[in-house]
Amino acid sequence: MKGNEALAEAAIQAGCTRFFGYPITPQTELAAYMAKRLPKIGGVFLQAESEVSAINMLQGAGAAGVRAMTSSSSPGISLKAEGISYMAGADVPGLIINVQRGGPGLGGIQPSQADYWQATKAPGHGDFHILVFAPNSVQEMVDLVSHAFDLSDNYRVPAMILADGLLGQMMEPVEIKSSDEKVELPKKQWATCGHNNEREHNIVNSLFLQANELERVVRERFERYKVIEENETMCEKYMTDDADYIVVAFGATARVAKAAVKDARAKGIKIGLVRPITLWPFPKEELKEVAVNAKSFLCVEMNMGQMVEDVKLAIDCSRPVEFFGRTGGVIPTPAEVLEQIVKLSGGEQ
Template structure:
């Protein structure tokens, strides 16, 4: 697809999720991208190879996922908005680098277009990397902010928030999509950065050469007694701030609902269609769709009515369901439906499960 170089132009185009993420990143100010081939995210890398030069940015096909994430580390340390993308097995390889980014307090955006696992798995959509994405993933006590877009338009939109929040909180941000989102084509309105994410964030810590200032050092090694604890305390304080201010979710039909279905990403598209159909049959069903997976939108589960049942639907054998259990007063009211390995819970399965819970 030929992109228009004018960042302010509003156009409606048909794009795959992978292309839209790349286009969103470029318009959000990403000027460095390094990636390594892996399906089902290859279109994203190709899009960057074609269009990054239009923004005078740097594209590198790295020799491995390890090299790619560490090139991103370098570009970020130099003060630029930088991104890498991959799919599940490749993201496992990037975990060391993500931990270093977190430890060195460097912003970066990492895109995971999830596929079936464990191991080499397959190239079908899955949501089995939820634990890895939201609980740290690499070594050490850290979190990345995790966004889970459920449409191509939302994937595009979230890139502005991703780069902005990465800079603001000096933290890695992950876009957690799946093969379905990456590969499907939908119309997207290409817009410029929303006002709330367009503030330019100063980076006095960046490596630029120490002209007219003391040298900057980027490090995560702290050997002096108490120094590493101090870093961790600083990070935890930041994470608490993120948890307080950055929870995002979408919900509908929840006020009178007896059953609320919880799902995210492409899976939530199927859940939404089921819930809307059952509402037409006057059944008291609603849905919650977390948009941030970390911080998990605990706020969405804060309700007085204690008889509500939650059905968590995932393309995994039950990962987000643990966070739902931690967010509700009574985890006995939490039920689960999941398939993995490239299989997707279908509308029939979800409908039958809801009917069972309504009985």
């Protein structure tokens, strides 16, 4: 299945019945798939007049208590920033897919990871985080969609799948758990779905004019973030046990990096790979652990080095962190990464 279509089908299997989107390359297949499938299962596909409207429709659906998603690519995510902030501020769950392309501006349409900062640091204005997942295969995209929905509901935090044009466009075999039974969603006592004259009215709101009150609400949310950081961080470690050198890469780039790590091992270089699967929360502890025996780190990204600071912070700058990246839609090759690894290891072979 094509990555974009797999994301869509996985969402449907996870109980997502509402989709709001706006056409943009390279994620269009996802919306097209939803347009075909959702009406057949009693769901709703709606093409909004703008990215801005789409994210607000998502907020409306999320507030009403249903499982819903929107998808876009980089420039479109910038437009959604406002809505993402409001969702975070009103504790409304929902899933946002970003099939990244090159930027800034209109940029290009080739694969990119240049929205790392946007996703992990500033998906909108204000004091907040969203859950960010970075799959590296079509199968993992599928697995993370239902996981992201669950966590988003449980913690009442919006979630994002940070994919890229390569993952969205590529086809790989996938297994999607399909069940004819309806997915049981957690009861949402807070949802604005009509009080039916049986309870006080619910309010979904991000406005708190009293400074003390807003501080209290934000602090409570950050307590939740702490629980998320402790329990929901995901990362893959590959050949790190005896590694002198560590490559850190996420998403599609991690596959290229893994190929290079294998080649470097064949040359006798003791190197391993740490692949953050959640970008927020970031796998700080895991990086700290491997830093004990590692001499230095190499971040490989499809951007100008956006994750480097997070790696440095995770290991308290205790080891040098080098960077190799391609940007603008250029995908690094295993050979290029291998060359960097050889350089990192001082040419020892």
